[in-house]
Amino acid sequence: MEPDDLVDGVAEEPLAHAVEGEEDGDIEEEAEDEEEEEEEEEYRLEFDVEMDPLGLAQEGVDGGVELYRQFERLEYEALAERKRKALLDQPRGEPVKKPRQDEYLGATMEEINEMMNFGSRRKSRARKKRGRRKGSRKKLSPEVTRKIGDATLHYASGDYDKAIPLLEEVVRIAPNLPDAYYILGLIYDAMGNRKKALNFHMIAAHLSPKDPALWRKLIAWSIEEKNTGQVRYCLSKAITSDPKDVGLRFDRALLYCDLGEYQKAAESYDQIVALYPGNIVARKMAAKMYRECSQLEKAISILEDYVKTYSSEADIGTFTLLVDFLMENNSHILALHQIEYAAKSVCRSDEELPLHLKAKAVICHAYLGNIEFVENFLMDVESVGTENCADMITEIGDSLRELQYFDAALKFYLKLEHTAGEDNGNLHLKIAQCYASKMERGHAISFFYKALSRLENNIDARLTLCSLLLEEGKEDEAIGVLSPPKDLEQISNLDSLAKSWWLNGKIRLQLGKIYHAKDMLKEFVDAIFSCIKDTLTIEILNQKVKSKKKLTKSVLVERAKLLDEEQTANVFQGFKPIATTSDLVKASRAKKSLQKKAVIREEKKAAALAAGMDWQSDDSEDETPRKSPQEPPLPEFLKNEEHYQLIIDLCRALASLRQYSDALEVILLTLRLTNSTISDKQKEELRALGAQIAYNTTDPKYGYGFARNIVRQHPHSMAAWNCYYKVVSRTSSQYCHCSRV
Numbered sequence: 001m002e003p004d005d006l007v008d009g010v011a012e013e014p015l016a017h018a019v020e021g022e023e024d025g026d027i028e029e030e031a032e033d034e035e036e037e038e039e040e041e042e043y044r045l046e047f048d049v050e051m052d053p054l055g056l057a058q059e060g061v062d063g064g065v066e067l068y069r070q071f072e073r074l075e076y077e078a079l080a081e082r083k084r085k086a087l088l089d090q091p092r093g094e095p096v097k098k099p100r101q102d103e104y105l106g107a108t109m110e111e112i113n114e115m116m117n118f119g120s121r122r123k124s125r126a127r128k129k130r131g132r133r134k135g136s137r138k139k140l141s142p143e144v145t146r147k148i149g150d151a152t153l154h155y156a157s158g159d160y161d162k163a164i165p166l167l168e169e170v171v172r173i174a175p176n177l178p179d180a181y182y183i184l185g186l187i188y189d190a191m192g193n194r195k196k197a198l199n200f201h202m203i204a205a206h207l208s209p210k211d212p213a214l215w216r217k218l219i220a221w222s223i224e225e226k227n228t229g230q231v232r233y234c235l236s237k238a239i240t241s242d243p244k245d246v247g248l249r250f251d252r253a254l255l256y257c258d259l260g261e262y263q264k265a266a267e268s269y270d271q272i273v274a275l276y277p278g279n280i281v282a283r284k285m286a287a288k289m290y291r292e293c294s295q296l297e298k299a300i301s302i303l304e305d306y307v308k309t310y311s312s313e314a315d316i317g318t319f320t321l322l323v324d325f326l327m328e329n330n331s332h333i334l335a336l337h338q339i340e341y342a343a344k345s346v347c348r349s350d351e352e353l354p355l356h357l358k359a360k361a362v363i364c365h366a367y368l369g370n371i372e373f374v375e376n377f378l379m380d381v382e383s384v385g386t387e388n389c390a391d392m393i394t395e396i397g398d399s400l401r402e403l404q405y406f407d408a409a410l411k412f413y414l415k416l417e418h419t420a421g422e423d424n425g426n427l428h429l430k431i432a433q434c435y436a437s438k439m440e441r442g443h444a445i446s447f448f449y450k451a452l453s454r455l456e457n458n459i460d461a462r463l464t465l466c467s468l469l470l471e472e473g474k475e476d477e478a479i480g481v482l483s484p485p486k487d488l489e490q491i492s493n494l495d496s497l498a499k500s501w502w503l504n505g506k507i508r509l510q511l512g513k514i515y516h517a518k519d520m521l522k523e524f525v526d527a528i529f530s531c532i533k534d535t536l537t538i539e540i541l542n543q544k545v546k547s548k549k550k551l552t553k554s555v556l557v558e559r560a561k562l563l564d565e566e567q568t569a570n571v572f573q574g575f576k577p578i579a580t581t582s583d584l585v586k587a588s589r590a591k592k593s594l595q596k597k598a599v600i601r602e603e604k605k606a607a608a609l610a611a612g613m614d615w616q617s618d619d620s621e622d623e624t625p626r627k628s629p630q631e632p633p634l635p636e637f638l639k640n641e642e643h644y645q646l647i648i649d650l651c652r653a654l655a656s657l658r659q660y661s662d663a664l665e666v667i668l669l670t671l672r673l674t675n676s677t678i679s680d681k682q683k684e685e686l687r688a689l690g691a692q693i694a695y696n697t698t699d700p701k702y703g704y705g706f707a708r709n710i711v712r713q714h715p716h717s718m719a720a721w722n723c724y725y726k727v728v729s730r731t732s733s734q735y736c737h738c739s740r741v
Contacts, residue, residue: 045074045206047175054171057181057199067199068233071206144174151183160187178207182214194221205237212242219251231255246272246279253285262292273302278310284321296329307338311345316354319346323360332364339364355384359392363399366408374400374408378415387419397430406434425454429461441468452481457501463510475514482511505531505633513646521653529662532650535632536669542629543674553597559583559590644670644678651689660697664690664706695723704728 047053056067140148147166154163164187170180185200198221205214215238222230235252242248253268266289272282283306287299303322307314319342326335339361343353353361358377365373377396381389397412413431417424432447448465455461462481469478484502501507512528515521637643647670654663667690670676671683690706707727714720 044209045071045176045203051175053175053181053203054168057184057196057203066227066230067202068230071202072233140174140177144170144177147173148177148179148183151180155183155187155190158190160191163187176207178204181207194225198222198225205234209237210241212238212245212248215241216248228255228259244275246276249275250282253282253289257285257289262289265289266293266295266298270302277306278313280306280310280313280315280318284318287321287325291325291328296325300325300329300331307341307345311341314342314346316342316346316357320357320360323357327360327364330367332367336361336364355380355389356392359389359396362396366396366400366403366405371405371408374405374411378411381415386415390416390419394427401430401434404437406438410434425451429455429458432461433464436464436468441472444468445472459501459504459506462501463506466510466514470514475518479511479514482507482514505535505635505637509634509637516646516649516653521656525650525653525657525659528646528650529654529666531633532637532647533662533666533669535634535637536666536673538630538632539638540669540672542632553594556590556594559587560594561587638673638676641677641679644676644682648682648685648689651686651693655689655693655696660693663693664697667693667706691720691723694727 056070147170151163151166151170154160154166164184167180167184167187170177171184174180181200181204185197185204187197188194188200189197198218201214201218201221205211205218208214215234218234219231219238222234232252232255235248235255239245239248239252249268249272253265253272256262256265256268266286269282269286269289272279273286276282283302287302290296290299290302300322303318303325307318307322319338323335323338323342326332326338339353339357342357347353358380362373362377365371374396381393386393393412393416397409400406400409400412410431413427413434416427417431428447429451432444432451435441435444435447445465445468448461448468451461452458452465466478466481469475469481482502484500508527508531512524515524515527647666651663651666654660654666667686670678670686687706687709691710694704694706704727707724710720711724
């Protein structure tokens with residue numbers, strides 16, 4: 001519908017094709033029975049006297065609800081009303097048709113559009129005839145025709161101020177005529193008001209829903225605005241208007257893919273496959289999307305159906321993707337069958353199977369226990385050069401290592417040692433792990449050192465190397481692997497220093513264990529005291545963090561909007577938004593919570609005013625973000641009962657070094673843990689150690705509590721009472737506690 005067409009006489013054909021919900025003559029219609037056809041009528045937008053189309057076009061321009069969302073609500077309500085009417089009109093005694101899952105009120109708009117086939121008719125069960133029903137068109141009044149023609153001429157000459165009032169008058173006279181809205185959209189677009197132009201075109205598109213060109217225009221504009229919700233909506237409408245346009249279906253599937261909605265993307269590509277079974281691009285994308293949704297069997301069936309039905313058109317890429325999916329599904333025998341089929345159907349008699357498919361065949365045979373095929377592939381690799389197939393060699397080596405064929409895996413890895421380049425660190429690490437699994441510690445240690453020269457921040461590799469060195473009796477060398485570099489003072493970047501590997505909790509814990517085994521108490525304390533203390537402190541703080549989050553007022557208000565029926569400024573007043581049952585339950589709870597908060601707030605306000613105090617709302621406290629649990633330096637440390645013995649050893653070492661306050665602090669922090677796995681025996685050991693330290697220290701800050709606990713545990717022990725009195729006697733202010741004990 002271009003402006004030139006409108007200037008050339010403003011024919012009645014384009015003007016009347018959507019008035020009062022009627023269809024053009026080229027559309028299939030006229031069922032055997034007029035009443036049956038009326039029931040088959042699909043909903044079409046029609047403005048009544050209570051609606052303001054011009055006000056509707058302003059929606060979203062001034063910050064209101066976007067127009068396409070308004071149409072979603074209207075369509076949703078129309079569908080619900082149609083279902084209610086169908087249930088009421090159903091004769092008694094007939095079984096009620098069970099609704100499908102996608103027919104419940106919680107369905108998405110895409111599903112609703114598919115059910116409604118909005119903008120076109122359902123296919124009647126009766127045979128239909130081509131052409132228009134007699135008398136189905138309503139002629140436009142001469143006044144409307146004249147005003148449309150004058151407005152079109154004004155638009156063509158650039159006199160927009162004269163065209164707009166004429167078109168607005170047409171909207172008031174004939175609100176269901178799409179042409180007036182379309183020309184208004186053209187005018188506002190020419191004036192630079194893209195938002196208003198889009199709204200008028202949106203109304204025109206809904207009044208003439210079988211115009212795919214108009215929907216494509218709306219799609220392009222929505223993409224420019226980066227409004228993905230509107231793009232999705234318009235794409236669905238465009239597909240409904242032109243179901244055979246495969247490009248639109250590809251666009252919608254790609255949009256779902258970009259949004260991370262892989263299930264919808266897979267279903268969209270699958271719809272293309274249903275329409276065009278030979279489209280391999282759609283099949284590959286459908287298979288990949290189903291794989292993203294963990295529907296591997298579905299992905300495999302799509303590709304298997306193609307290679308069976310279109311074997312002459314299937315290429316190596318299709319077979320490769322199918323084999324990958326079969327291997328991922330642990331269907332290695334079927335994968336080998338597909339590789340053999342590819343060799344027969346794709347490769348000519350004088351061609352060999354591509355090397356990457358040979359590599360996948362080797363992996364499949366390895367999983368089936370046929371390890372002898374590995375040697376044959378190594379000969380093929382030597383003929384083409386390792387630098388040309390490094391990825392394939394690595395893939396085979398990784399699979400063999402996973403299957404614990406370490407000797408075979410080493411043959412592949414060692415082929416790449418001089419060609420890996422920047423990835424040498426990862427390669428050396430894999431070689432070291434193979435040697436370690438074979439209990440060849442000498443070779444393993446050598447390659448771990450090579451790997452750490454490139455991957456110095458790899459904590460697991462460093463700890464594994466340390467364990468191997470300890471097994472070899474090289475404690476000092478193991479300490480060197482876990483100790484910070486000697487040139488530490490030359491590091492100027494504080495951020496990188498704070499994240500350095502030698503500050504990692506696991507490194508310091510292992511280093512502390514080595515020092516403790518060598519009876520190097522000072523080094524033992526220096527290595528692990530701070531990280532254990534920080535871990536205990538953070539774990540105690542995390543105990544206070546509630547797992548259940550308190551919803552803020554803004555979140556409650558947003559949820560409660562679903563139940564808000566007071567939409568005075570909305571042209572579709574009274575229509576509820578689309579929501580699932582769970583969303584409606586949440587909205588109801590949110591509304592009750594807000595009402596409860598309002599009552600409490602009013603009570604506080606009344607009490608404050610009655611007391612003569614100024615009233616200040618505490619809503620700001622409601623928006624304070626809740627603290628989230630922190631991660632300690634040693635995660636999962638306290639879940640291992642053996643680590644509590646390490647804490648006791650640390651406290652003894654601190655006491656031996658006369659760091660009494662530090663020892664007592666660690667003991668107190670450990671005893672404050674409420675969800676720990678520490679045994680009662682270990683708790684008593686810590687309390688006794690605390691009392692002993694309290695007896696020896698001159699600082700009464702921590703001692704009294706431990707001494708009192710010892711007396712309560714052993715009320716008839718003279719040694720316990722002597723300890724208690726010695727601690728208490730240090731401060732005269734605490735003598736009053738003696739009688740309480």
